[in-house]
Amino acid sequence: MAHVAQIKIPATYMRGGTSKGVFFNLGDLPEAAQVPGEARDKLLLRVIGSPDPYGKQTDGMGGATSSTSKTVILAKSEKADHDVDYLFGQVSIDKPFVDWSGNCGNLTAAVGSFAISSGLVDAERVPDNGTAVVRIWQKNIEKTIVAHVPITNGMVQETGDFELDGVTFPAAEVEVEFISPVDPSEAMFPTGNLVDDLEVPGIGTFKATMINAGIPTVFLNAGDIGYTGTELQEVINGDPAVLERFETIRAYGAVHMGLIENIEEAAARQHTPKVAFVANPQDYVSSSGKQVNTTDIDLNVRALSMGKLHHAMMGTAAVAIGTAAAIPGTLVNQAAGGGERSSVTFGHPSGTLKVGAQASQNEGDWTVDKVVMSRSARVLMEGWVRIPGDAF
Structure with a gap:
């Protein structure tokens, strides 16, 4: 042959x-x-x-x-x-x-x-x-x-x-600027709310900030889903039942954000939206053994990508984090202590990351001029x- x-x-x-x-x-x-x-x-x-x-x-x-x-x-x-x-x-x-x-x-x-x-x-x-x-x-x-x-x-x-x-x-x-990650003509918050009650049949109803900035993201409070926000990969990725639970939450979040019409379509849209959970700053040891202290960060964030907890933080999700942190009332902003802020440093499984955002409100609608972070x-x-x- x-x-x-x-x-x-x-x-x-x-x-x-x-x-x-x-x-x-x-x-x-x-x-x-x-x-x-x-x-x-x-x-x-x-x-x-x-x-x-x-x-x-x-x-x-x-x-x-x-x-x-x-x-x-x-x-x-x-x-x-x-x-x-x-x-x-x-x-x-x-x-x-x-x-x-x-x-x-x-x-x-x-x-x-x-x-x-x-x-x-x-x-x-x-x-x-x-x-x-x-x-x-x-x-x-x-x-x-x-x-x-x-x-x-x-x-x-x-x-x-x-x-x-x-x-x-x-x-x-390499400094990277994400210019107008949400156009004024687009809905930064697809549901119209800074915080929603996201009902996930068979699992529960959770407070959620669903935002479209950088990448569509569903933010949850860590405590509401049984976590502290200091978890490393092995805690979540080694449990198929936990991963299935997160995927179900992601699917219903996608429907609420208008990204798909029904949860069955989520299988063909694995990259978006992301699911992340946030918590007030807490001490933890990163995956490299580095000590991260509450004085180093404004909040803790953990995010899933393609069905698994990410080892650090996706750059696009960092845009969403920076944007949401700059808008008083979102779950991300609340976890960071509330109030107005132009930058935030958050803890992730591998350590910390600082991201800046320029957000403004006009007639009740929020816009973001740009989000900036450094990579290599x-x-x-x-x-x-x-x-x-x-x-x-």
Whole structure:
């Protein structure tokens, strides 16, 4: 029996924030995968090594976690006053499914670096030394993001002394600005309320802040669901019944937010919304053994991504946290002590993270001008990724 040979596709394996993924230049993909559709999804699934019933992604580039089962496709921007178009695909580990419904805030930190190194940013916009301001059009959510990328001798500076909890080694700091994460024409709070009673049949009714900023997110009080907000991954991810409970809450939250019409549709929308739970600041020891004290943070937050408790914090969820913290009355704001604030430092399983937000109220409606946080990024490997020629 004859078998089709493997093909090779130019690709770069990058870490951005606390995630990593396979980056492609749109023009380097096979022609059938240069447009949305089945061919593109099948190609990316094979690159990452999904679906894998063993849950390991051994036969692909994925790392068997939501943070490492990711793909990015970039192209020179077709949008005025932007440098690069950024499309993110969250690849399911055990199902033949690529979720295009949201952004990855962590990998956003690597988009500017890749775009500069790949020639997607006009040379006159990149200084010999200093900071390149890369204007990113995030195609999944149709939002503008600005990355401030350090440049040394005309090249992206990746090494440095900026430390990010959840990442082992220091690197160069990349400041990321999420511009108008919620358009004035959009509903930041889809239900119209800062806090709702979210009824989940068979489980209970919970106070919830459901917000669409950065990424649609359902915030709960940790105490209402039996937690303290200091939990690490093993407490939740090792219990299938607990994970199923969270998935049910997520599904009903998605319905309440108007993202889906019925809970059965949640299976085809795994990336959004996120579920997070918040609590007043408490001491705990992070997953790396670092002591986090109440004096270090304003609140504790734990969030789930693709059905598992995240090892740190998703960048887009951090946008939601910063936005909600800036708006008095939300559960996030209450957990942080209430009142007006322009930034918040929260504890997550790997340590702490500070995020700033500029929020204002006009005739009762809240708007956010931008949310800012610092991440880092680094090329891990570049060259070609190979997949069987008949995989897509």
